[in-house]
Amino acid sequence: MKILLVEDEKRMAQALCQILRLENYEVDHCADGISALEAIGTDLYDIIILDVMLPKMNGFDIAKKTRQKGIRTPILMLTAKSELDDKVIGLDSGADDYLTKPFMTKELLARIRALGRRNIQSVDGTLTFGDIALDTGKVTLTCTATEQSVRLSEKEYKILEYLIANQGQILTREQLAVKIWGFESEAEYNNVEVYMSFTRKKLAFVGAKTAIKAVRGVGYELRCDNV
Numbered sequence: 394m395k396i397l398l399v400e401d402e403k404r405m406a407q408a409l410c411q412i413l414r415l416e417n418y419e420v421d422h423c424a425d426g427i428s429a430l431e432a433i434g435t436d437l438y439d440i441i442i443l444d445v446m447l448p449k450m451n452g453f454d455i456a457k458k459t460r461q462k463g464i465r466t467p468i469l470m471l472t473a474k475s476e477l478d479d480k481v482i483g484l485d486s487g488a489d490d491y492l493t494k495p496f497m498t499k500e501l502l503a504r505i506r507a508l509g510r511r512n513i514q515s516v517d518g519t520l521t522f523g524d525i526a527l528d529t530g531k532v533t534l535t536c537t538a539t540e541q542s543v544r545l546s547e548k549e550y551k552i553l554e555y556l557i558a559n560q561g562q563i564l565t566r567e568q569l570a571v572k573i574w575g576f577e578s579e580a581e582y583n584n585v586e587v588y589m590s591f592t593r594k595k596l597a598f599v600g601a602k603t604a605i606k607a608v609r610g611v612g613y614e615l616r617c618d619n620v
C-alpha cells in the first residue's frame with residue numbers, strides 16, 4: 394500500500410516516514426500544499442495523510458481540491474488543535490477521518506488500516522462502464538449487451554479497474570506502470586503496452602463496444618462511443 398504523507402514539520406515527518414516504512418508501507422513525503430496537490434494529482438496513492446497547517450495551501454483546501462478532481466483516495470487529516478470546528482471543517486472538505494496531534498503511533502496505524510479496508514470495500518462488487526461490467530470477486534469481465542463473460546488475469550483486471558476508476562481521464566503509461574506494477578522502469582513501460590493488448594483482446598472477445606483508446610504521446614483512456 395502506498396501512502397502520501399503531507400507534513401511540514403521536519404522531525405514529525407521523518408518520524409512518521411520511519412514508522413510507516415517499518416510497517417512495510419511505501420511512503421512519499423511532501424512538505425507543502427502545492428507539491429502535495431501535484432503528488433495527489435498522479436492518483437497513485439492508497440491513502441493520504443494530510444496535516445492541516447501547511448505552507449502555500451492548507452489541508453482543508455487540499456482535501457477540497459482533491460475531491461473536486463474526482464480523486465477518492467481516503468484522507469486522514471492531522472489536526473494540531475482539538476477544537477471540534479477543525480474536525481468538522483476537515484470532514485466537510487472531504488477528509489475521511491482525522492487524528493488530533495499529539496497522537497499515539499498505535500492509533501495512527503489503526504486508522505490507516507481501517508481506511509485501507511474501506512478503500513478495498515469501495516471497489517467490492519461490480520464496477521461498470523459503458524457496456525462492460527467487472528466482477529471484483531470473480532475477476533471476470535462481462536459485456537452487458539452480449540452477456541458474454543471472460544476471466545481476467547490479475548494485471549488485466551487491475552488495468553480495467555484503474556481505467557474505470559479514472560473514467561474521462563487520460564492515464565499515462567507511467568501512471569499505469571506505477572499503479573499496476575508498483576515501480577518505475579523502462580521494462581515496465583513496455584509491459585503496459587503488452588498487457589493493454591491482452592486487455593483489448595478480452596474486450597473484443599466479449600463483444601464490448603467499450604474500448605481502450607490510445608492517445609498518441611499521452612496515454613490511454615477508456616471510451617464507449619457507440620452504446
Ligand code: CA
Nearest residue numbers: 401444446447
Ligand atoms: Ca503543520
